[in-house]
Amino acid sequence: ALPVLLPAGTTKSGSLLLLRFDGKQTRKFSHPTAKPLALIRNWVRDFTDLGETVFDPFCGSGTTALSCLYEGRRCLTVEQDEKYYKIAKSRVAKLTTADCLLPYTPRRVDDETLL
Secondary structure: OOOEEEEEEEOOOOOEEEEEEOOHHHHHHOOOOOOOHHHHHHHHHHHOOOOOEEEEOOOOOOHHHHHHHHHOOEEEEOOOOHHHHHHHHHHHHOOOOOOOOOOOOOOOOOHHHHO
8 A cells, every 4th residue: 555645734834744654553453544643643732732631432542542641631532342442441551550441331322312
């Protein structure tokens, strides 16, 4: 597969930053839409302030959660697949000793439950 250049934000001088995405993240975490940590860290810095909370309803392998930890933000994530939940939990545990992930509890949500 050919590498893809993704916009990662701008420098203080206004120059566009591009990150090379060659799929290594996808292979490393066996997740079909894994993104480079540097890309998500840039987005977290660009669009939030220190201490703010980022909500990621599709946690996957935990890249957004890691970005928030590195950048001084709080993060609330949701992941329905136990495989990716375990990957995310393992990655986050390498950065912090805080028990910040709730146990995986699969639940079925019916449309009626949401009403």
